[in-house]
Amino acid sequence: MSSVELVLLLLLLGAFTGLAGRYIPAVPLPLLQIALGAAISLPQDGLHVALDPEMFLLLFVPPLLFADGWRMPKREFYALRRPIVTLAFGLVFATVLGLGYFVHWMIPSMPLTVAFALAAVLSPTDAVSVAAIGRRVGLPGPLMHILEGESLLNDASGLVALKFAVAATLTGVFSWRAAGADFLWLVGGGLGVGMVTAWLFSRLRDAVTSKLHEDANIHTVVLLLLLPFAAYLVAEHLGVSGILAAVSAGMTLNFADLERSEHVAERMQAQSAWTMIESTFNATIFLLLGLQLPAIIGSGLSYGEGFAWTLAGYVLAISLVLLGLRWLWMALAVRRAIHVAVRKGRPVDVPSRRIVAAAALAGIRGAITLAGALSVPLTLTDGSPFPARGLLIFLATGVILFTLLAASIGLPLLMRQLPAERENPHRREEREARVLAAQAAVDSLDALPPLAAAHRDVERAEVAARVAGDYQRRILGQALDRPDAAGGADPATARRLHALEMELRLSCLRAERQALYTLRRSHRINDDTLRELVHEIDLAEVVVRKRRRAEAAGKSTAGETTGEPGGH
Structure with missing residues (x-):
């Protein structure tokens, strides 16, 4: 099968599994995609793909991590920076040491440096899997933010540990x-390369x-889609972490976007493009894994029929130790946080044991683990085979499947027993932001400059009062009425009043959007709330502008037909 045919088939299968997942909600989409990939590869004459780890990392990882970094709520990331950093770096190195010694003890034939390499590829959690399963089971918001932030950063620490473990195996020297x-x-x-690349792109x-205004939208969106690859390639060329460069580029660009509230078309095109890319790439990753x-x-x-059960036991033991180390780290971190809070006299919200268990079980391994395992060299420097390479890849793959299954089955059971939140903090924040944005729109109507003609001032006052009434009813949570703004006016006056209403509504939408961006800059709302509400405003503005253009085109056509000018 040619490369083009393979790409088209993966796209087709990704779309198929996306639709099938809606009809089989009990099965997580990543597991469904892995199963389908394995099914079409299982027969002797089935589809077999040789996966190049370097190409895999280059094509799939930068855009997905860039999007995750761009989407990650920065307020929550900063507030939870301590647990995120300790998990992303401290837990990774504790896992490499603890699991590495355990694997070498359990499998003496595997050299210690190779056992460290296996522990290194198993140490990073998978951002794609965590997001796919965590959101489906409804993990609490703060826990999801910690897990997402951890998975964005621990890829670099895990791959760095893998690099040194492989180098120690090849050379026999470690410092x-x-x-x-x-x-x-x-x-x-x-981190520096990603920030500089994103800053240069924003400038x-x-x-x-x-200079080009609306004509530049499609070009800037294309450049935006290439930005993760640029950051990754520049960083790799300089010998630094391309993965962290892609993450930091996404986070930096998010800050730059706070100054571009008026670029509606570009924002909507970019959001549609990223949604399509994320959906396609996520599906392709798990299909390739299958x-x-x-x-x-x-x-x-191939080691032998009896050894198959031994291998399964190895996978089970490694998975349990991996999750056990994660649970122990989190339990100790919670105890330390409680001790510090009590010592400083601060109130502390103690997480339940179920939350700690859920956080440990959500440590899902995925694409980065597989790519890291496959990137282990085939031979040593003297040309001899890399020791236990096949066993390393098998064990890493088994742990990926075990953690996916354990999280898919265990997390819903753990979350089912948790008491429901009295009110979702995100929804409360969203409701308050809607009220403040609506009030900003009403204030913008009061600040409009007067028109030259007195009768036009009266007309605008009437239309502005109606628009303000709609916003006041929204603030009070009442349903909006839709009476005819023109009432029984003649057609010319009706058209003029309707055009004036469209103009005022556009002005109010811009005031709403600007108020939301101001709230975000002052950290009163987070990126999720901003993105959700601004998207609604963008859609509303597109609808109003289309109605204006349609009415202007119809009025112009009517003027040409009757031989009258098309103006007001």
């Missing part, structure tokens, strides 16, 4: 001092749109 310095360079350089975008399964399982079974 903690060199590893620490290299780690700081990789992390700091990756270029502002310069282009200031396509690798038969070959990986076959390599494990």
